[in-house]
Amino acid sequence: MSSDIPETKEENVMIECPSCDKILSFPLNHSGKMRCPICKQVLIVGTKENIEVIEIKDRNYWLGFVAPISPIFILATIGFASSELDALFGFMCSLFLWPVIGFSIAKGRGTFVKSFRAGASTSAVIGLIFGGLLGLWIFSWLGNALR
Numbered sequence: 001m002s003s004d005i006p007e008t009k010e011e012n013v014m015i016e017c018p019s020c021d022k023i024l025s026f027p028l029n030h031s032g033k034m035r036c037p038i039c040k041q042v043l044i045v046g047t048k049e050n051i052e053v054i055e056i057k058d059r060n061y062w063l064g065f066v067a068p069i070s071p072i073f074i075l076a077t078i079g080f081a082s083s084e085l086d087a088l089f090g091f092m093c094s095l096f097l098w099p100v101i102g103f104s105i106a107k108g109r110g111t112f113v114k115s116f117r118a119g120a121s122t123s124a125v126i127g128l129i130f131g132g133l134l135g136l137w138i139f140s141w142l143g144n145a146l147r
Helices: 060-080 084-107 114-145
Strands: 012-016 023-027 031-037 041-048 051-057
Touching: 012 031, 012 041, 031 114, 084 114
Parallel strands: none
Antiparallel strands: 012 023, 031 041, 041 051
8 A cells, every 4th residue: 555645856956076076966955064975075055046055164275285385394404403504405495395295286186185286286386486586585695695
């Protein structure tokens, strides 16, 4: 004896995860938090007047921003433990590594989520500008000191 109540199937809304590009679906009447099963990104989803609302709470951008800077602290600390010239050399080497590591992370499509790569790319550009300006200043200072 079957029920006379027809089975209604709820419509789903399809969205793309802004962090890893995975296609996600959620019920049309759902409003609230949702976690991507791939990258674990927390999204706040819902529909408002038939317009999708997606809000991101993302710390991966800032982790990607800080990750390329870490060699500065390591090489500078090693250099400061010895002579001043070694400290300067270690600091300059770390400034050259900063954009290299940042752009390497930014190009690692299969390894890192999109927001982490975006943070690393922004950090690498800042590293290029900062390292270039500081390098010019140090080399001009050394040129004046050698005269």
